[in-house]
Amino acid sequence: MIFRSVEDADLIRQAGARSGPGAVEAFNLLVSRWEKPVYNYLLRLTANREDALDLTQDVFLKAYQNLRKLEDPSRFAPWLYRIAHNEAYSLFRKRRPEAELPPDPRHARGRESGEKNAESPSELAAGAGPAFPIELTLAVTGALNRLSPDQREAVVLKFYQGFKFEEMAEILGCPVSTIKSRLYTALEILQAELAPIQSQRGVS
C-alpha cells in the first residue's frame, strides 16, 4: 500500500509536470489503477451502473484537467474521491433540485441485487474468490439501503474503499467527528439488520 502510494505520487508528478506523451501515459496508468474503485464507489452512491460509469468518466476528465492544482501528490486518492463525491452530488442536485439528496436507491438496488443473484451461482461454480450465499448478499444490500445517503457513503468510504477518517473528512468536506458519528450510527443499524441472518447462518 505504501509503495503503491509512492508510485501514484510519481505518476502524478509525471502526469502533471508537462503535457506530452509521458504525461499522458502516466495519467492513463492512474486511470487504469483507480477506475474500478472509483466506479464502485459511485455505483454504491448512485445505485445505477450507467450513472456510475458516466460519472467515473467525468471524474477522470476533471482530475486530468485539474491535476496541476493538486498540491500534494500523496493526497491523490482523497482528492480524486472528493471530485467523485462532488460530481455525484451535482448530479443528484440536477435530478432533484429540491431535495439535494441522493435518490432513494431501494428500487434500483433491488434490481441490482437481482442481477447479483443471477451472477452468484456461476461465481460459486467457477470458484472465483470467496463466494457468498445469496441471502447474505441480499441482506447486506437491504441493510445498506436502510441507511441515509450520508451514512451509506461513510460506510462505503470506510469499509469498501478503506479510507482513513482524516481522508474521509477531506473527501466529504466535514469534520472527523461528523464522519465518525455517521459511520457509527450506520454500524449500529447494520449490526441490528444483519445479526439475525448471521446467527441464523452461524457465521463465525
Added chain:
Amino acid sequence: MSCSPFDLRDYFLKELSAPERQQVDLHLKTCAACRDEVQRLRLTEAALASLRDEEVPRRLAFVSDKIFEPSPWQRAWTRFWNSGARLGFASAAMLSIALVVFSSNRAAAVREREAALTPQVQHEIQAAVDRAVAASEARTEQRIARLASYADAALDYNRRQELLLERSSYYGGRQ
C-alpha cells in the same frame, strides 16, 4: 457500552495510535465483553464484504482518447489516424492527393515550357514571315524589272517598225 480504554470501533477500524492500540490489546486479553464486541464488528465487516466490487462495464476513455483532445478537429484526426481501416483510406487519399499534385505540377511544367518556348517560336515565325515578305518583294521587283525590260523591248521594236514604215513610205512616195 464498553469498558475499553478507547473506542473499540476506532480500534477495530485501525484509527488508534500505536500506544492506544496496545492498551486496547491488553484490555481485550482480560475482557470477554469487549472481545465479543470486536467479534461482532468483525462479523459485520465480513457481511459487508459479501458485496463484491463490480468490474467497470465499459472501457473508460483515456487521456489519449477523443474526449481528452483539445479540439474537435484534433479529436477527429486522432480517431481517423488511429483506426487501421481508415489508415488504408488515408493512404488512398494521400495517393490521390499525390496524383493530383503531381499532375498539376506536370501541367504547370508544360505551361512553363510553353511559356518559355513561345518567344522563340514567335521570333522564328516573325523571321520566316520577314524572309517570305522579302523574297516576295524581291520577286515582284524582278517581275516589274522584267516587265519594264519587255516593255522597253516592245517599245523599241514598235519604234523600229514605225521607222521602217516611215522609211518605206518615204521611199515609196518618192517613187
